[in-house]
Amino acid sequence: MKHIxxxxxxxxxxxxxxxxxxxxxxxxxxxxxLLPIYLIVSLGxxxxxxxxxxxxxxxxxxxxxxxxxxxxxxxxxxxxQRGVDVGSD
Amino acid sequence: MEEEEQNKGxxxxxxxxxxxxxxxxxxxxxxxxxxxxxxxxxxxxxVVDDGSPDGTQxxxxxxxxxxxxxxxxxxxxxxxxxxxxxxxHGLKHASGNFVVIMDADLSxxxxxxxxxxRKQMETGASIVxxxxxxxxxxxxxxxxxxxxxxxxxxxxxxxxLWPGVSDLTGSFRLxxxxxxxxxxxxxxxxxxxxxxxxxVRASRKGYHIEEVPITFVDRVYGSSKLGxxxxxxxxxGLAYLLVAx
Numbered sequence: 001m002k003h004i005x006x007x008x009x010x011x012x013x014x015x016x017x018x019x020x021x022x023x024x025x026x027x028x029x030x031x032x033x034l035l036p037i038y039l040i041v042s043l044g045x046x047x048x049x050x051x052x053x054x055x056x057x058x059x060x061x062x063x064x065x066x067x068x069x070x071x072x073x074x075x076x077x078x079x080x081q082r083g084v085d086v087g088s089d
Numbered sequence: 090m091e092e093e094e095q096n097k098g099x100x101x102x103x104x105x106x107x108x109x110x111x112x113x114x115x116x117x118x119x120x121x122x123x124x125x126x127x128x129x130x131x132x133x134x135x136v137v138d139d140g141s142p143d144g145t146q147x148x149x150x151x152x153x154x155x156x157x158x159x160x161x162x163x164x165x166x167x168x169x170x171x172x173x174x175x176x177x178h179g180l181k182h183a184s185g186n187f188v189v190i191m192d193a194d195l196s197x198x199x200x201x202x203x204x205x206x207r208k209q210m211e212t213g214a215s216i217v218x219x220x221x222x223x224x225x226x227x228x229x230x231x232x233x234x235x236x237x238x239x240x241x242x243x244x245x246x247x248x249x250l251w252p253g254v255s256d257l258t259g260s261f262r263l264x265x266x267x268x269x270x271x272x273x274x275x276x277x278x279x280x281x282x283x284x285x286x287x288x289v290r291a292s293r294k295g296y297h298i299e300e301v302p303i304t305f306v307d308r309v310y311g312s313s314k315l316g317x318x319x320x321x322x323x324x325x326g327l328a329y330l331l332v333a334x
Contacts, residue, residue: 002332002333002334003249003250003251003293003330003331003332003334004331004332007249007331047244047245047248050240050244050247051237051240051241051244054222054240054243054244055236055237055240058228058236058240059221059222059223059224059226059227059228060227060228060229061226061227061228061229061304061305061306062229064198064227064229064304064306065229065230065306068195068198068306071118071122071198072118072195074121075117075118075121075122075125076118078121079117079118079121079152079155082154082155083151083154083155084117084148084151084152084155085147085148085151086114086117086118086148
């Protein structure tokens with residue numbers, strides 16, 4: 001099944017639930033009207049929170065840059081001895 | 090599908106496909122590092138060069154003199170024809186039962202190759218993909234803006250696509266050859282989005298995908314090939330994958 005259909009059916013299910021709430025008036029109608037807005041706002045908050053947390057815990061590896069430089073020096077030396085032209089760049 | 094591993098008499102062979110364009114220095118360094126880190130393994134390196142004007146192919150020929158023409162294959166194309174077709178081009182000449190795909194700009198370090206191979210052997214996975222976003226992995230050389238875009242893109246993709254892998258746009262991966270052939274034929278995207286389409290399609294097809302942590306050091310030599318329209322391309326790709334997979 002195409003993924004967009006999955007997401008659409010999820011949305012339709014949520015809408016059906018919402019319309020059900022509106023019709024049966026288990027919660028006051030005025031509150032039920034606002035539920036989609038709450039949903040959108042909380043989705044936005046979730047997104048921002050995930051980006052924020054991801055940014056704070058972003059894994060970095062400054063030591064790797066140093067190790068790579070060592071590897072590059074080693075590789076250049078080896079290749080130069082074998083006659084590979086690694087001088088110009 | 091498992092018969093290759095069960096048949097102990099036949100050893101696994103890994104074909105490492107590296108597409109290049111103007112990477113004369115980097116390709117030499119990569120080849121050295123691959124040979125340094127893969128000592129006990131049967132492998133070949135397939136360089137798919139898109140007619141680099143900087144003499145990348147001359148360097149590859151010199152490397153063939155050092156390591157042997159059977160270990161390093163130069164399969165050049167006349168001009169820049171895109172990443173996706175570079176992989177299928179390389180694949181045509183691959184003789185291994187596993188294929189590794191990696192970038193030539195040294196942001197993918199060959200020292201992680203043994204962990205890809207080990208992971209595949211332990212789990213029997215069809216695809217092992219490198220991820221930067223777990224402990225043990227990481228990125229170096231990105232500014233705050235780059236990190237923010239990356240996180241935003243990732244959250245968006247995870248929320249909309251549910252792909253089941255943590256790093257969609259990373260392109261350091263090991264594939265079972267038959268799986269790569271299958272997935273690559275159903276992919277239509279170009280460039281940047283191609284990597285994402287490959288892994289999403291593989292995930293949808295139900296292939297067993299495993300992850301290993303890798304570190305990513307942004308390119309040291311040469312200029313980065315990612316343009317300013319990266320974000321737009323990414324969003325288009327995301328929309329395409331939503332309706333197509």
